[in-house]
Amino acid sequence: MWESSIKGFAGYLQLERSLSPNSVEAYLRDIQKLTSYLELEGKKMAPHQLTLKDLQGFIRFVAELGLEPTTQSRLISGIKGFYKYLLTEQLIKADPTTLLEAPKTRRKLPDVLSFEEIEAMIAAIDLSKPEGHRNKAMLEVLYSCGLRVSELVGLRKSWLFLETGFIRVIGKGDKERLVPIGREAMHYLKIYEQGQRRVxxxxxxxxxxxxxxRRGKPLTRVMVFLIIKDLAKAAGIKKNISPHTLRHSFATHLVEGGADLRAVQEMLGHESITTTEIYTHLDKQFLKSTLERFHPAFK
Incomplete structure (x- = not known):
């Protein structure tokens, strides 16, 4: 049902609304994100079976990934357009998107950095200082792997499998996962390890x-926070930045680039979106190829 409805929607956008191929593709990506979410939730439902509650759950899901309000609004617009088409073609009797709005949260979602802003922060690191290469490796790992700050400061050398391009991460609730790591992050980790850290x-x-x-003890979360703040200031970035901003940016860049939601969810270590029975343990090579395709730092 989804396949035929999406195919018909594409034709409607091209022929009746005269949209460009790029615009049509953007609409179809929005619907694909919805179907990926339904698969994650284990909801084998046709378009006419979805309720407002189901669609609100999807919008909450993308909000938790850190997508900006403008992206959420575009997703809602795409879904509304899809259901308007279904209603026009009398493929559904009622439109569940009539009352669909972006979730109203009490606290503002963290700012998301562009890839260029992240590069500017990394470029602002003074490599002539003793901590320079450590800080560069740290930022590269945070953004390349989408780590929580607690996961970063707790990272062990014995958990680095750089020859295969993965690191082991212990997340919330002592849950373990393997995360692909980018070439740049691996490169600067090796420089830090062979230089400043060794001496x-x-x-x-x-x-x-x-x-x-500098005292030979693990960095604290507060110290990482202060380093990130100082680098954002040095790069001229006015946004409210924290280590978590890099994690949200990691997820946002992947999802907006078209990455599979299941892969992003596993790389982030999120399990709250789906039940244990439905949770799919993805092949690690698939996760790695997802990053290489969609993460700016891997290209």
Missing amino acids: GVIQPGYEDFVFLN
């Missing part, structure tokens, strides 16, 4: 931690 002081018991402060 610096390392306190007993902390030898396996990747990111250390």
